Amino acid sequence: MKVKINNRLEKVASLVKENDYVLDVGCDHALLDIYLLQTKKRVRAIASDIKEGPLVHAKENIKKYQLQDKIKVKLGNGIDTIEEEVNTIIISGMGGKNIVGILKYKTNLMKKVDTLILSPNNDTEFVRKEICRLGFYIEEEILVLEKKFFYPILRFRRGKKHYRKEDYLFGPILRIRKDPSFHEYMKREKEVRQKLLQILPKNYMKKRWELKNEIKMIEKNL
Numbered sequence: 001m002k003v004k005i006n007n008r009l010e011k012v013a014s015l016v017k018e019n020d021y022v023l024d025v026g027c028d029h030a031l032l033d034i035y036l037l038q039t040k041k042r043v044r045a046i047a048s049d050i051k052e053g054p055l056v057h058a059k060e061n062i063k064k065y066q067l068q069d070k071i072k073v074k075l076g077n078g079i080d081t082i083e084e085e086v087n088t089i090i091i092s093g094m095g096g097k098n099i100v101g102i103l104k105y106k107t108n109l110m111k112k113v114d115t116l117i118l119s120p121n122n123d124t125e126f127v128r129k130e131i132c133r134l135g136f137y138i139e140e141e142i143l144v145l146e147k148k149f150f151y152p153i154l155r156f157r158r159g160k161k162h163y164r165k166e167d168y169l170f171g172p173i174l175r176i177r178k179d180p181s182f183h184e185y186m187k188r189e190k191e192v193r194q195k196l197l198q199i200l201p202k203n204y205m206k207k208r209w210e211l212k213n214e215i216k217m218i219e220k221n222l
Protein backbone atom coordinates (compact mmCIF):
# COMPACT_ATOMS: atom_id res chain seq x y z
CA MET A 1 0.00 0.00 0.00
CA LYS A 2 1.40 3.39 -1.03
CA VAL A 3 1.40 6.18 1.55
CA LYS A 4 -0.26 9.48 0.55
CA ILE A 5 1.60 12.68 1.33
CA ASN A 6 0.97 16.31 0.44
CA ASN A 7 2.58 18.11 -2.46
CA ARG A 8 5.03 19.97 -0.20
CA LEU A 9 6.42 16.78 1.34
CA GLU A 10 6.53 15.12 -2.07
CA LYS A 11 8.75 17.94 -3.30
CA VAL A 12 10.96 17.63 -0.21
CA ALA A 13 11.33 13.91 -1.02
CA SER A 14 12.21 14.72 -4.63
CA LEU A 15 15.38 16.46 -3.41
CA VAL A 16 16.66 13.34 -1.63
CA LYS A 17 19.25 11.38 -3.61
CA GLU A 18 19.08 7.63 -4.11
CA ASN A 19 21.87 6.63 -1.71
CA ASP A 20 21.21 9.19 1.02
CA TYR A 21 21.13 8.29 4.69
CA VAL A 22 18.62 10.78 6.03
CA LEU A 23 17.99 12.26 9.45
CA ASP A 24 14.47 13.75 9.38
CA VAL A 25 14.36 16.26 12.26
CA GLY A 26 10.81 17.01 13.43
CA CYS A 27 9.41 14.01 11.57
CA ASP A 28 5.99 14.31 13.28
CA HIS A 29 3.92 11.53 11.60
CA ALA A 30 6.98 10.18 9.67
CA LEU A 31 4.96 10.14 6.43
CA LEU A 32 7.87 11.69 4.57
CA ASP A 33 10.20 8.91 5.70
CA ILE A 34 7.67 6.22 4.76
CA TYR A 35 7.24 7.80 1.32
CA LEU A 36 11.01 8.02 0.89
CA LEU A 37 11.51 4.35 1.69
CA GLN A 38 8.68 3.37 -0.64
CA THR A 39 9.91 5.42 -3.58
CA LYS A 40 13.71 5.28 -3.27
CA LYS A 41 14.88 1.77 -2.58
CA ARG A 42 18.38 2.56 -1.35
CA VAL A 43 17.55 5.45 0.96
CA ARG A 44 17.88 4.86 4.72
CA ALA A 45 16.19 7.07 7.28
CA ILE A 46 16.03 8.07 10.93
CA ALA A 47 12.73 9.71 11.90
CA SER A 48 13.31 11.93 14.89
CA ASP A 49 11.28 14.34 16.97
CA ILE A 50 11.61 16.30 20.20
CA LYS A 51 8.18 15.16 21.46
CA GLU A 52 6.92 11.71 22.44
CA GLY A 53 3.41 12.33 21.03
CA PRO A 54 4.40 12.65 17.36
CA LEU A 55 6.67 9.63 17.69
CA VAL A 56 3.75 7.49 18.86
CA HIS A 57 1.98 8.36 15.57
CA ALA A 58 5.21 7.91 13.64
CA LYS A 59 5.67 4.38 15.03
CA GLU A 60 2.03 3.48 14.29
CA ASN A 61 2.40 4.69 10.69
CA ILE A 62 5.72 2.94 10.20
CA LYS A 63 4.16 -0.30 11.48
CA LYS A 64 1.12 0.16 9.23
CA TYR A 65 3.41 0.28 6.18
CA GLN A 66 5.63 -2.49 7.56
CA LEU A 67 8.81 -0.46 7.56
CA GLN A 68 9.86 -1.11 11.18
CA ASP A 69 13.12 -2.72 10.02
CA LYS A 70 13.96 0.15 7.70
CA ILE A 71 13.16 3.40 9.56
CA LYS A 72 14.74 4.10 12.95
CA VAL A 73 12.66 6.24 15.29
CA LYS A 74 14.51 8.44 17.78
CA LEU A 75 13.44 10.90 20.47
CA GLY A 76 15.66 13.96 20.85
CA ASN A 77 16.31 17.64 20.35
CA GLY A 78 17.37 18.73 16.85
CA ILE A 79 20.30 16.80 15.45
CA ASP A 80 21.29 15.18 18.76
CA THR A 81 19.81 12.01 17.27
CA ILE A 82 22.30 11.91 14.38
CA GLU A 83 24.37 8.82 13.61
CA GLU A 84 27.78 8.39 11.98
CA GLU A 85 26.49 7.38 8.55
CA VAL A 86 23.96 10.17 8.10
CA ASN A 87 24.89 12.38 5.13
CA THR A 88 21.60 14.31 4.72
CA ILE A 89 19.58 16.27 7.26
CA ILE A 90 15.99 17.21 6.46
CA ILE A 91 14.16 19.85 8.48
CA SER A 92 10.80 20.88 7.09
CA GLY A 93 7.68 22.59 8.36
CA MET A 94 9.41 24.65 11.06
CA GLY A 95 10.14 28.36 11.39
CA GLY A 96 13.36 29.52 9.77
CA LYS A 97 14.90 30.75 13.03
CA ASN A 98 14.23 27.39 14.68
CA ILE A 99 15.84 25.55 11.75
CA VAL A 100 18.95 27.74 11.88
CA GLY A 101 19.16 27.37 15.68
CA ILE A 102 19.00 23.58 15.41
CA LEU A 103 21.94 23.49 12.99
CA LYS A 104 24.11 26.45 13.91
CA TYR A 105 25.01 25.39 17.43
CA LYS A 106 25.66 21.73 16.63
CA THR A 107 28.05 21.94 13.69
CA ASN A 108 30.35 19.51 15.55
CA LEU A 109 27.71 16.81 14.91
CA MET A 110 27.51 17.66 11.21
CA LYS A 111 31.06 16.94 10.09
CA LYS A 112 30.02 14.00 7.89
CA VAL A 113 26.88 15.69 6.59
CA ASP A 114 27.16 16.93 3.01
CA THR A 115 23.52 17.83 2.30
CA LEU A 116 20.80 19.81 4.08
CA ILE A 117 17.24 19.83 2.77
CA LEU A 118 15.36 22.63 4.50
CA SER A 119 11.82 23.89 4.09
CA PRO A 120 11.22 26.84 6.40
CA ASN A 121 7.73 28.22 7.01
CA ASN A 122 9.17 31.75 7.16
CA ASP A 123 12.41 33.80 7.34
CA THR A 124 13.81 32.14 4.20
CA GLU A 125 16.29 34.95 3.53
CA PHE A 126 17.73 34.42 7.02
CA VAL A 127 17.94 30.64 6.46
CA ARG A 128 19.77 31.02 3.13
CA LYS A 129 22.24 33.50 4.60
CA GLU A 130 22.97 31.65 7.85
CA ILE A 131 23.29 28.20 6.29
CA CYS A 132 25.68 29.56 3.64
CA ARG A 133 27.73 31.01 6.50
CA LEU A 134 28.08 27.47 7.87
CA GLY A 135 29.94 26.46 4.68
CA PHE A 136 27.16 25.36 2.35
CA TYR A 137 25.86 26.62 -1.01
CA ILE A 138 22.40 26.36 -2.54
CA GLU A 139 22.30 23.48 -5.00
CA GLU A 140 18.57 23.29 -5.71
CA GLU A 141 15.37 25.15 -4.85
CA ILE A 142 11.69 24.42 -5.39
CA LEU A 143 8.75 26.70 -4.67
CA VAL A 144 5.58 24.89 -3.58
CA LEU A 145 2.10 26.36 -3.33
CA GLU A 146 0.16 24.50 -0.64
CA LYS A 147 -3.19 25.68 0.70
CA LYS A 148 -2.61 29.21 -0.66
CA PHE A 149 0.84 29.57 0.96
CA PHE A 150 4.19 29.41 -0.76
CA TYR A 151 6.88 27.16 0.72
CA PRO A 152 10.43 27.24 -0.58
CA ILE A 153 12.34 23.98 -0.34
CA LEU A 154 16.11 24.34 -0.41
CA ARG A 155 18.88 21.82 -0.85
CA PHE A 156 22.28 22.94 0.42
CA ARG A 157 25.57 21.17 -0.31
CA ARG A 158 28.96 21.65 1.28
CA GLY A 159 30.94 24.33 -0.52
CA LYS A 160 31.09 28.04 -1.13
CA LYS A 161 29.39 30.34 -3.62
CA HIS A 162 29.10 34.08 -3.70
CA TYR A 163 25.55 35.42 -3.40
CA ARG A 164 23.94 38.84 -3.67
CA LYS A 165 21.19 40.29 -1.51
CA GLU A 166 18.53 39.33 -4.09
CA ASP A 167 19.83 35.73 -4.10
CA TYR A 168 19.30 35.45 -0.35
CA LEU A 169 15.93 37.20 -0.61
CA PHE A 170 14.33 35.40 -3.54
CA GLY A 171 16.59 32.41 -4.18
CA PRO A 172 19.57 32.26 -6.55
CA ILE A 173 18.02 29.38 -8.49
CA LEU A 174 14.36 30.41 -8.25
CA ARG A 175 14.98 33.91 -9.53
CA ILE A 176 16.93 32.69 -12.56
CA ARG A 177 14.70 29.73 -13.39
CA LYS A 178 11.48 31.75 -13.04
CA ASP A 179 9.00 28.86 -12.81
CA PRO A 180 5.34 29.87 -13.35
CA SER A 181 4.69 29.97 -9.56
CA PHE A 182 7.63 32.32 -9.05
CA HIS A 183 5.79 35.19 -10.73
CA GLU A 184 2.83 34.87 -8.36
CA TYR A 185 5.19 34.51 -5.39
CA MET A 186 7.02 37.71 -6.30
CA LYS A 187 3.73 39.55 -6.84
CA ARG A 188 2.72 38.67 -3.30
CA GLU A 189 6.12 39.63 -1.91
CA LYS A 190 5.73 43.02 -3.57
CA GLU A 191 2.21 43.51 -2.17
CA VAL A 192 3.39 42.68 1.37
CA ARG A 193 6.05 45.35 1.13
CA GLN A 194 3.71 47.92 -0.42
CA LYS A 195 1.21 47.40 2.41
CA LEU A 196 3.98 47.73 4.98
CA LEU A 197 5.11 50.98 3.40
CA GLN A 198 1.57 52.36 3.71
CA ILE A 199 1.41 51.79 7.47
CA LEU A 200 5.02 52.46 8.42
CA PRO A 201 5.50 55.97 9.93
CA LYS A 202 7.55 58.40 7.81
CA ASN A 203 10.32 58.61 10.42
CA TYR A 204 11.18 54.88 9.97
CA MET A 205 13.47 56.03 7.22
CA LYS A 206 15.90 53.09 7.14
CA LYS A 207 13.13 50.48 7.05
CA ARG A 208 11.24 52.45 4.40
CA TRP A 209 14.38 52.68 2.30
CA GLU A 210 14.95 48.91 2.65
CA LEU A 211 11.39 48.13 1.60
CA LYS A 212 11.56 50.45 -1.43
CA ASN A 213 14.86 48.88 -2.40
CA GLU A 214 13.40 45.38 -2.14
CA ILE A 215 10.39 46.39 -4.26
CA LYS A 216 12.82 47.57 -6.94
CA MET A 217 14.63 44.21 -6.73
CA ILE A 218 11.33 42.37 -7.12
CA GLU A 219 10.46 44.43 -10.22
CA LYS A 220 13.90 43.69 -11.63
CA ASN A 221 13.49 39.96 -11.06
CA LEU A 222 9.94 39.56 -12.32
Ligand SMILES: C[S@@+](CC[C@H](N)C(=O)[O-])C[C@H]1O[C@@H](n2cnc3c(N)ncnc32)[C@H](O)[C@@H]1O
Residues within 6 Å of the ligand: 009, 025, 026, 027, 028, 029, 048, 049, 050, 051, 054, 076, 077, 078, 079, 091, 092, 093, 094, 098, 102
Ligand atom coordinates in the same frame (compact mmCIF):
# COMPACT_ATOMS: atom_id res chain seq x y z
C1 LIG B 1 4.80 21.20 11.97
S1 LIG B 1 5.63 19.72 12.29
C2 LIG B 1 6.40 19.41 10.74
C3 LIG B 1 6.30 17.95 10.37
C4 LIG B 1 6.97 17.57 9.08
N1 LIG B 1 8.41 17.71 9.17
C5 LIG B 1 6.44 18.37 7.91
O1 LIG B 1 7.21 19.06 7.23
O2 LIG B 1 5.23 18.32 7.65
C6 LIG B 1 6.99 20.20 13.31
C7 LIG B 1 7.56 19.03 14.13
O3 LIG B 1 8.85 19.41 14.58
C8 LIG B 1 9.03 18.98 15.91
N2 LIG B 1 10.10 19.81 16.49
C9 LIG B 1 10.05 21.13 16.82
N3 LIG B 1 11.23 21.54 17.32
C10 LIG B 1 12.07 20.44 17.27
C11 LIG B 1 13.41 20.22 17.64
N4 LIG B 1 14.17 21.18 18.17
N5 LIG B 1 13.93 18.98 17.48
C12 LIG B 1 13.19 17.98 16.94
N6 LIG B 1 11.90 18.13 16.58
C13 LIG B 1 11.34 19.35 16.74
C14 LIG B 1 7.65 19.15 16.52
O4 LIG B 1 7.49 18.33 17.67
C15 LIG B 1 6.74 18.71 15.35
O5 LIG B 1 6.45 17.33 15.39
